[in-house]
Amino acid sequence: MSAVLLSGKELARTIKQKAHQEARDLEADGFHPSLAVVVATDDGSTHWYVRSIERAAEGTGISCRIVDLGPDATAQILVSVLQDLSEDSSIHGIILQTPLPPGVAADKLVGHITPEKDVDGANPSSLGRLAVGLPSFAPATARAVIEILDHFDIPLAGRNVVVIGRSAVVGKPLSLLLLERDAAVTVCHSRSGPLERYTRSADVVVVAAGRTGLLNGTHLSSGAVVIDVGTNVLPDGSLVGDVDEDSVRGVAAALTPVPGGVGSVTTSLLLLHTTEAARERSRALVRGSAG
Amino acid sequence: MSAVLLSGKELARTIKQKAHQEARDLEADGFHPSLAVVVATDDGSTHWYVRSIERAAEGTGISCRIVDLGPDATAQILVSVLQDLSEDSSIHGIILQTPLPPGVAADKLVGHITPEKDVDGANPSSLGRLAVGLPSFAPATARAVIEILDHFDIPLAGRNVVVIGRSAVVGKPLSLLLLERDAAVTVCHSRSGPLERYTRSADVVVVAAGRTGLLNGTHLSSGAVVIDVGTNVLPDGSLVGDVDEDSVRGVAAALTPVPGGVGSVTTSLLLLHTTEAARERSRALVRGSAG
Structure with missing residues (x-):
């Protein structure tokens, strides 16, 4: 038995096309969607990543500053x-x-991104609004997990979903999105004890801990679906997830690859969120001029 | 075997004394702590409850408007x-x-309570700040659960804690507080399937669903600790929780009673939060005049 690989590439393309269509529709209304990315580092791989967002945005009809x-x-x-x-x-x-x-903490800054433009759901207010069911942008990575599960018709309502990792950018917002989809959601983490206590009975396991090889086949029951959110760079520069792929493939029913899984969907969702924010803004302007 | 009853009364008294001492200290600095309760109903039991907050506040040296x-x-x-x-x-x-x-939704209003004064953690921003670990007030009921567990020395780190109920006022904020305390946290609810799938392996079960008799002894393993957040009014006017007390007492190691459990701690925490908010304000004034 070998797990089906759940590639994010086709889904990423579909979402980008949707964003592109929305950008064209906005353009037809005289409204040009635009994304700003604020960078304050000389880290090369970050600049490479930001340029990849810029290219993707411009290929989708969105300006990127x-x-x-x-x-x-x-x-x-x-x-x-x-x-x-x-x-x-x-x-x-x-x-x-x-x-x-160094010394500049993101959590002291993200509150200054207005929630209407917070397309990566970084402002704590966005997370709070998500928790109470008010309109807000979820962090793109958290939404990417839900979109991949939906794309492959993996049911969530009434299922036992285990999230490994409790970060404010993935674990916590993802658990809120999963609850909204009627899953039972367990969040475990580095201090919650043996993983298998939770993962062995899970229908779906999402691992977002940032630790190479954290989840292996012995943690799972046969037939589980595994979503790997990890992005760990090895000394040789290659990118791997949090899953020990060889052993998990022998047990799980399905697994997202790294790279080519969740990460490939994330950027396309940032673009879709930007067109959604622009659409909301154009509606508000129409309402404003009508009122 | 019969579960120990975890009364909230002594703890409530201790917290009130702490709030009272803090109110006296503030008063000595020329600062008078004050709480406002906004009411818009003619429901008798609500008015009764609000008057009970008023009495408790005034007995603690806090003005209540x-x-x-x-x-x-x-x-x-x-x-x-x-x-x-x-x-x-x-x-x-x-x-x-x-x-x-009727027709007035709380979730459209609570965003107008400034987070510094949001002593019952109702503003989505407060919940978001809680999620990312920034200073904020948790809803008093959610914090009351943690305080009771601590008061009775029930460990949380590395334990399997199951929360039944996914509301923005109890289930969700409580799950954030439990994660901060290093528990593995499962949230289940009316649509997540059979309760016992999760509760049977739980060390601690918190039930906050608002359904009389929802949790009974067959759902639990021997030795579990059960915290009952339910407050259901029966036709005869008596108050009961979400737990079938007779059957749970035969299986659980410990159980909070209703009334006299979580609810009795909640009001005292509203008062403590008010003195904490007043203290924060007095510090800000000192900083302001010093700068």
């Missing part, structure tokens, strides 16, 4: 830039890219 | 009152009491 503040940017400068972008009517989506300069 | 807007208050009036109270420097804590008039 990279605001590069350099590796010495202070928290004060970052706050002021995020506030300006929040007020700038030509910008519809804002991403604050990590890593930030 | 009941803002009774009557059962016909509009959303617009409520928003304006919550905004005024948020700006009123003589008020340190704000509670919006439910039920609200």
Whole structure:
């Protein structure tokens, strides 16, 4: 037995096409969707990633403004830039890219991204709104997990879903999205004891811990679906997830690959969120001028 | 075998004493802590409950202003009152009491309680801040569960804790508090399938579903600790929880009674939160005058 590989590529293409169509529709209404990415590092792989967002945005009809503040940017400068972008009517989506300069904490900054433009769901208010069911953007990675499960018709209602990892960017928002889909949701983490106590009875396991080889076949029951959110860079530069792929493939029914799984869907969702934010803004303007 | 009853009364007294001491200390600094409760209903039991908060506050050295807007208050009036109270420097804590008039949704209003005064953690921003570990008030009921577990030295780190109920006022914030305490947390609910699939392996079960008799002894393993957050009023006017007490007492190691369990701790935490909010405000004033 070998697990089916759940590639995110076709889904990523579909979402990008949807974003592109929405961008064209907005353009026809005289409205040009636009994304700003704030960067404050000289880390090469971050710049490579940001350029990949820029290329994807421009291929989708979305302008992308990279605001590069350099590796010495202070928290004060970052706050002021995020506030300006929040007020700038030509910008519809804002991403604050990590890593930030040493000593600058993202959680002190993301509250300055206005929730309407918070396309990566970084502002705690966005998470709170998600929790109470108000309109808000979920972090793109968390939504990507749900979109992949839906794309492959994996049911969630009434299922036992185990999330490994309790971060504010994946584990916690994902658990909220899964609850909204009527799953029973267990969140475990590095201090919750033996993983298999929870994962052995899971229908779906989502691993988002950032630890190479954390989940292996002995943790699972036969037939589980495994979503690997990990992105770990090995010394040789290659990218691997949190799953010990060889052993999991022998037990699980299905598994997302890394790369080519969740990550490939995430960027396309950032673009879709940007068109959704622009659409919301254009509606608000119509309502404003009608009122 | 019969479960130990975990009464909340002694703990409630201790917390009230702590709030009282803090109120006296604030008073000595010329600072008078004050709580506002906004009411918009003619429901008798709600008025009875609000008066019980008022009595408890005044017995603890905290002023309590009941803002009774009557059962016909509009959303617009409520928003304006919550905004005024948020700006009123003589008020340190704000509670919006439910039920609200028909057609007025609490979730559209609570965003107008400034997080600094949101002593019952009702604003989605407070929940978001809780999720990312920023200072904020948890809903008093959710915190009451943690305080009771701590009071009786029931360990949480590495334990399997099952929360039944996914509300924004109990289930979701409680699951965040439990994760912060290093528990593995499972949230199940009315649509997640058979309860016993999760509760049978739980070390601690918290039931907050609002359904009389929902949890019984057959759902549990011997030795589980059960926290009953339910408050259901029977036709004869008596108050019962979500637990079938007779059958659970034969299986569980410990159980909170209703009344006299979680509920008795909740009000005292509202008072403690109010003194904490007043203390924070007094510190900010000192910082302001020093700077």
